Amino acid sequence: MSTDATTDHPPTLIGRLTAQVDCPVVAPTDRGYDAARLGWNRTVTMSPDAVAMTNDRGDVQAALRTARELGVPLHVQATGHGTLTSATSGLLINLSSMNDVHIDTERMLATVGPGATWNDVNRASATHGLGSLSGRCATVGVTGYTLGGGSGWLSRTYGYAADSALEAEIVTATGDIVTVDRHRHADLHWAIRGGGGNFGIVTSLTFRLFPARRVFAGMSFYPVERAADIFRAYRDWSLDEPDGMNTAVLLMRLPPAPAIPAAARGRQVVALRAFALCDEREGRNQLDAVLKVAGPALHDGFAERDFAEASAATNGPDAPPMPHRQLVHLFDSVDDDLIDQVVNGEGRAAGAPYAFIELRHWGGAMAETTSDSGPAGHRSTPYSILAVAPYLTPDRSAVDTQVDRLDRLCHSRATGGSFLTLLTRPELTATAFTDRHFGMLREIKSRWDPDDILQPSHHIPPLHTYSSPSHAPSIKTSTEE
Numbered sequence: 001m002s003t004d005a006t007t008d009h010p011p012t013l014i015g016r017l018t019a020q021v022d023c024p025v026v027a028p029t030d031r032g033y034d035a036a037r038l039g040w041n042r043t044v045t046m047s048p049d050a051v052a053m054t055n056d057r058g059d060v061q062a063a064l065r066t067a068r069e070l071g072v073p074l075h076v077q078a079t080g081h082g083t084l085t086s087a088t089s090g091l092l093i094n095l096s097s098m099n100d101v102h103i104d105t106e107r108m109l110a111t112v113g114p115g116a117t118w119n120d121v122n123r124a125s126a127t128h129g130l131g132s133l134s135g136r137c138a139t140v141g142v143t144g145y146t147l148g149g150g151s152g153w154l155s156r157t158y159g160y161a162a163d164s165a166l167e168a169e170i171v172t173a174t175g176d177i178v179t180v181d182r183h184r185h186a187d188l189h190w191a192i193r194g195g196g197g198n199f200g201i202v203t204s205l206t207f208r209l210f211p212a213r214r215v216f217a218g219m220s221f222y223p224v225e226r227a228a229d230i231f232r233a234y235r236d237w238s239l240d241e242p243d244g245m246n247t248a249v250l251l252m253r254l255p256p257a258p259a260i261p262a263a264a265r266g267r268q269v270v271a272l273r274a275f276a277l278c279d280e281r282e283g284r285n286q287l288d289a290v291l292k293v294a295g296p297a298l299h300d301g302f303a304e305r306d307f308a309e310a311s312a313a314t315n316g317p318d319a320p321p322m323p324h325r326q327l328v329h330l331f332d333s334v335d336d337d338l339i340d341q342v343v344n345g346e347g348r349a350a351g352a353p354y355a356f357i358e359l360r361h362w363g364g365a366m367a368e369t370t371s372d373s374g375p376a377g378h379r380s381t382p383y384s385i386l387a388v389a390p391y392l393t394p395d396r397s398a399v400d401t402q403v404d405r406l407d408r409l410c411h412s413r414a415t416g417g418s419f420l421t422l423l424t425r426p427e428l429t430a431t432a433f434t435d436r437h438f439g440m441l442r443e444i445k446s447r448w449d450p451d452d453i454l455q456p457s458h459h460i461p462p463l464h465t466y467s468s469p470s471h472a473p474s475i476k477t478s479t480e481e
């Protein structure tokens with residue numbers, strides 16, 4: 001496929017596209033262009049020659065075939081939360097209008113269009129006492145999140161979102177429509193449960209929901225002076241964390257926004273997050289050892305809530321799209337020295353740029369492998385450190401210097417593995433998989449997209465085009481399944 005944008009590409013593309021699809025086609029000169037193309041991380045610029053605002057699978061099929069026939073680069077976006085690489089040409093298929101949600105309460109299943117967000121699902125399912133494997137931010141797209149693995153509020157209890165994906169309708173790279181599940185095109189069904197958007201464009205996804213009428217959940221804030229003690233207490237407590245608990249501890253700099261509790265507003269604080277399918281008394285009992293060390297809270301945010309409210313309360317107010325840096329590392333263990341250097345050394349250093357640095361305990365159901373598991377995740381890895389640093393001024397060098405230092409510190413102690421939906425460095429895509437799974441994904445890519453039409457930010461190339469060793473740095477956990 002040619003990636004050259006010749007001068008007559010845009011008019012040819014827009015003309016052909018308009019003739020082929022029934023949906024709006026947005027050109028760079030149109031008023032709706034920015035809304036149709038922009039992603040969440042504003043360091044990335046998605047500037048296609050045309051955007052097809054698809055309304056149904058027929059539009060997706062026609063748009064993909066048009067891009068293929070013209071040999072222009074093809075991009076796919078639902079919400080833009082996972083758009084990590086800039087583009088200066090080609091066709092963007094924007095799926096956001098295809099946001100239907102159907103809840104089957106009897107079978108506890110949801111079937112969604114590819115533009116549905118977790119907000120759409122959680123609002124629809126919570127009224128039936130059902131919860132999902134959604135994560136931190138409910139404006140994230142269900143399909144993009146699930147295709148990349150998806151680690152959410154109930155993942156220690158029920159596994160990755162990808163583990164719950166039972167059936168998908170897919171427009172393949174050749175423009176055919178197939179339905180995949182564990183019996184039909186089982187290879188493709190396996191690959192899309194962790195391998196991202198490399199294997200086709202999903203136009204419908206069916207996945208499990210879980211009973212979650214009342215949830216013990218929320219986020220409590222503590223003075224930053226107790227940060228290292230609380231992180232250590234959390235690490236020690238997590239060694240025996242019940243699978244029913246889903247938790248994390250964060251060093252957070254909260255904005256001076258009215259939505260933030262007054263005692264924590266505009267301050268750097270420690271936050272403890274918890275999400276569990278139990279009542280409040282049980283939840284607080286489970287957390288007792290950490291709460292004792294944490295001491296009096298600046299704001300106690302734990303309560304029993306329905307699923308949608310619990311998700312919002314545990315995340316806190318949604319941050320707006322912004323330019324930022326994110327890093328994630330996985331760890332087999334987190335010792336006192338690492339906590340001290342990350343929390344006191346980097347996180348609390350003068351001018352530290354982090355919106356948050358999170359230590360999360362994984363494991364539980366995420367660590368379980370069955371014969372049906374997809375390629376998502378390094379299942380045996382128990383801890384992650386995730387940090388997000390916004391660029392608040394045009395000069396990014398001061399932020400980069402500090403984030404690079406934290407990155408080097410974490411890298412020196414980490415496994416070298418990663419988790420696809422949290423990884424923001426496309427050149428490290430291979431580190432999200434075991435060597436065996438990455439090889440299998442490339443084989444399946446060769447079968448379903450040999451011409452490499454679909455090149456998402458986390459690109460998995462077909463076997464014959466892969467040569468650069470920089471795409472596949474060695475992973476210390478490479479032998480795990």
Ligand SMILES: Cc1cc2nc3c(=O)[nH]c(=O)nc-3n(C[C@H](O)[C@H](O)[C@H](O)COP(=O)(O)OP(=O)(O)OC[C@H]3O[C@@H](n4cnc5c(N)ncnc54)[C@H](O)[C@@H]3O)c2cc1C
Nearest residue numbers: 078079080081082083114135136141144150151197202456
């Ligand atoms: C604020 C924030 C919070 C987050 N919280 C979590 C979290 O708690 N847990 C977690 O695991 N991840 C989390 N993520 C990461 C998120 O899951 C990924 O960025 C995910 O890829 C977003 O999917 P999307 O559809 O919203 O984004 P998009 O940018 O629209 O899509 C992301 C990728 O998926 C592909 N894609 C999307 N839809 C389809 C489709 N229908 N068919 C084929 N390919 C498709 C696109 O090609 C693109 O490469 C978070 C991200 C942000 C920005």
